[in-house]
Amino acid sequence: MKKVIVLLLLVMQFSYAQELALVRKDGVFSYISKDGAFAIQPKFKTAKNFSEGLAAAENNKKWGFINKKGEWAIPADYDNVKYFSSGVCVVLKDKKWFYINKKGEALVAPASDKVYDFENGVAFIKQGKKVGLINNKMEIVLPAKYDVIKSFENGYARVRNNDRWGIIDNAGKVVVEIIYDEVGNYYKNTTWVKNGSVFGLVTNNKFTVIDGVDKIWDFLVQDVTYARKNDKIGFIDLKGNWIIEPKFDKAKAFSKNLAPVLIGKKWGYINMKGSLVIESVYNDAEVFGADGLAPVKEDNWGFINEKGKLVIPTQYGISAGGIFSLFKDDEKGFINGLARVKNEDKWGFLKLDGSVLGGQWFENAEPFNN
Template sequence: MKKPLLFLFVLFIQFVNSQELALVKKNAKIGYISKDGNFKIEPQYKSAKSFSEGLAAVEDNGKWGFIDTKGTWVIPATFNNAKDFNSGIAIVQKEKDWVYIDTKGEILKAPFSDKLFDFNNGVAFIRQNTKVGLINPKMTVVLEPKYDQIKPFENGFARVELNKKWGIINTAGKELVEPAYDEIGNYFKNTAWARKDKNFGIVSAGNFIAVDGAEKIWDFETQDLTYAKKNGKIGFIDLKGNWTILPIYDKAKAFSKNLAPVCVGSKWGYINPKAEFVIPPTYSDAEVFSTNGLAPVKEKNWGFINETGKLVIPTQYAITSNGFVIALFVQQDKGFIDGLARVKNEGKWGFLKPDGTVLGNQWFENAELFSQSKERNSTNEAAAEKPKTETKPATKPEAKPAGKKKK
């Protein structure tokens, strides 16, 4: 009987450690709420950052350290600055130097790099002179610096530039698309859009297929259709580069739940993959549907509709992709994410439930999105820029390269 009890206890511990918390500001102090609407950590900090991988960077008397989801100090506040944990690694500033630390707060010895870069998707960039490569959390080089630029990894893939041509690599540093294109999009189902000279098309299995008349193509996201421009109008193409919906719209956004926002004149509605209007164009703006089947739509302010077009939450709110600290948000950040939508009402921020009620019936001076013990996407990118163009890291959790590392 002891083993089942131990197993249940471990499950309980894992559940507690993975709970989602949101950073909020109340009475000029920062605290953290859970999804039941109650404070898990009471507002008490002047400066703090969202949780990432179960730890949050918090300032104490001008120094930064890390707390866990109970508010207990796990890594003492001894650093001048600190960034989020990702892949078990965080960048911190100790006196004048930026270094990597693990979740125990121990400094890690990393291969030389002109700058330190955030980990993301299990790798971090290293830059030596004018070339960029990759290291893993064990501080082992997995890709020797060879590219002029590497864009942020998304779902395990990144765009790379070499000699002013673009391709795609994975986190092991393997080239999936040879750098042979003037522009390239994100990798989706072994496919990416690309531009070769003046021609836009699709790259799949190493072959480039020009899309008839395309002037611009946007990234594929959750479905096998993406929007593209031809003769100044927007339509949709499939993974093979075929026009499946003729370019007749003035603007468009991605398909989700088999519905895509499109704009005709100045009004937005939603079409299905057959180009039929399921929701007529009556709104001044519209966003993609979230996984829970609700989408933000705007009249004078923002509200939410369901997949039949019924307005289930009145258009009385403001929505935004930016909190009061610069954060790294996932797609559809203007809608419902994991069951809650962050909105603004009469100068205060709160979280809506799908039924339109406010989480905990509380409004805050500011609020960040809920985060838990999982990796967050990073807008950090590595390029072979000259040292004089480098920017120092801000005190906010921007995904910019940290300062120079000493040899």
């Protein structure tokens, strides 16, 4: 009996983990799996991406949610809906926005002048001119006391009070004092800040000035970021030390120990020593993805490997996310072995070998989501 229960749990977990992509063909929406086959046959006039195992779909001008079998999990009774996050979704019915759970049950939230989406386990509440946080149990975790709370990234958000900026976590705890003119994202207990007329890094609430710098970009996937001094860009580490002196016109983040840089009018890639290891011959270039390929542009976009070899011809369009995308800043290029690209006026997915997933192009194709 225990083996049967374990097997059922594994099946349920696989079903939830299976990523599907929303596509439109012949004016009808459907969902494909990562083998390129239709997981849910074309039948929806309008639909949205999956999030937490459910996708919003329209039926007779009303919205509900389907599961990954294409069955209605929550009836189409709503005038509008958002996306599930932390088991909660914002919906509109009878001109009123409110929260529901995955059973379609309405949740009673603390008083707020506006109903906000959940992210990183919390949602904003607004009371008058101040903003706070609630959790998915509809409990206040942070009273409405800030002028601004920005979107959470990896459990942290920038906050502002009285024109001063700092950073909090999703429990409302201040991790960077709210005393700065500007702050960056929070990465390994570190953020960049502007304090008066100077820029520097704050680590464990200790501020270190970086002389002469007038801009610092966010840390992303490696323990270095880029900064500007005397109109040139170089790279600094988490302690604020220059590991590559400012000498480039433009630059982007390091990934796979390679970073795109602009030299003259063309983009190439440098290594961690600042040496140009992939020639600057491209009109644009993006950072390397986890799969080891980077988008590069001539007239259109293609992909190079870490040795600089063009492995997919520059004949496609690329963009982050999509018109129905759940996230605003989805990574460009390959994600988990597939890249969303445009070919003339059609969208589809490239595999790492350059072949087209399922051999199909669509009127629209959104990123794969759970």
